[in-house]
Amino acid sequence: MLGTLLRRLAPLPVVLLVASVLVFLLPRLTGVDPVRAVLRARTAESVPDPAVAARLTRELGLDAPLPQQYLTWLGQVLQGDLGLSFATRAPVAPQLFAALGVSALLAALALAIAAVVGVPAGVHAARRPGGALDRVVTGASVLGVAVPEFILAPVLVLVFAVALPVLPATGWGEPADVVLPALTLALFPTALAAQLTRAEMLDVLARPHVVLARAKGVSGRRVLWAHGARLALTSVTSLSGLFFAGLLGGAVVVEVVFAVPGLGRLLYDAVLGQDLPVIQAGLLLVVAVAVVAGAVADTVALAADPVARDAA
Structure with a gap:
């Protein structure tokens, strides 16, 4: 088990190193001039004075x-110094990690909703393939995957903040402010979790040891949950790390619509202002979280599935 874990973790430093190179080269790959970006953020000038441009080039170390x-x-x-924001001249790290905490909370709530709603729905749908519940779950999950967040978010605002004013449309700081953003973010992972769980359950319920347990008279509920669901959850668990990282980096629409001061909103504002240090640090952080969360989730899934663990 330890050897397998080390083999799976070995490529992570290489992945992070390659990601750091791409993030560093981002201004050159996108054609953004850091000197012009600094001047535009601080003075609204797009054409710099040659003397000012030369001084900024030296200050930014771009002459090396x-x-x-x-x-x-x-x-x-590596020392934790992510630079200074072009726009505010403030250190990037504190505002980045503050925004990360907000987005991490939303992502965790969205994954919790997916686990509580999507996984049981997929398990029960696989119990009777083609039945009424299976058709309902399959249709709802397809709809959940297809509906984009920029459509769902305004609909939820219109229903729960305008027509039925029971929840705030924007803001952050109160428990009620979390509800609509979390529900919006949870739709896709919940639908996908239901689809994956159903597919895995159908495969697991056809395995010989599960068929043998049924033949021995083991109750249907025990077969479903103790023998089937535990193994079926391996795929969902493996993907949960990617879900988490994807929600962190992809929550731009949700955080902009609901005025949530998260990582997505921070990156959105940085892109509009061409604030390169914030963009680079944010992208590198999302990649690092994706790599680490994916490795952790994959390890947990491997530990939960003895068949996959022995094969590895």
């Missing part, structure tokens, strides 16, 4: 060779 610039930037990142 590219490999040296990368190594300097990477060394600062």
Whole structure:
């Protein structure tokens, strides 16, 4: 088990290193001039004075060779120094981690809803394939995957904040402020969890040991949950890390619509303002969270499935 875990974790430093190179090269890949971006953020000037541009180039270290610039930037990142925002001149790290905490809360709530609603729905749908419940769950999950967040968010606002004014449309700080953003974010992972759980359950219920347990007279509920659901959840568990990272980086629409001060909103504002240090640090953080969360979820799923563990 330990050897398998080490083999799965071995590529992670390489992935993070490649991601850091791509993030560092982002201004050059997108054609953004850091000097012009700084001046636009601070003075609203798009055409810099040559003397000012030369001074900023030296201050930003852009006059050094590219490999040296990368190594300097990477060394600062490894020490926790993510630079200064072009717009506010404030350190990026505190505002980035504050926004990460908000987005992590929303992502965790969305995954909790997916686990509580989507997983049982998928399990019960697989119990009688083609039955009424199966058709309802399948149709609802297809709809949940198809409806984008930029459609669902305004609909929820119109229903629960305008027509039935029981929840706030925007804001952050009160428990009620979390409800609508969390429900919006939860739709896709809940629908996908139901689909994956149903598919895995159909496969698990056809395995020989499950068929043998049924033949021995083990109750249907015990077969369903003790023998079937535990193994069927391996795929959902493996993908939960990617779900979490995807919700962190992909919650831009939700956080903008509901005025949530999360990571998605921070990156959205940084892109509009071409605030490169915030964009680079945010993207690198999302990649790091995705890699670590994916490895942890994969390890948990491997530990829960003895068949997959022995095969690995």
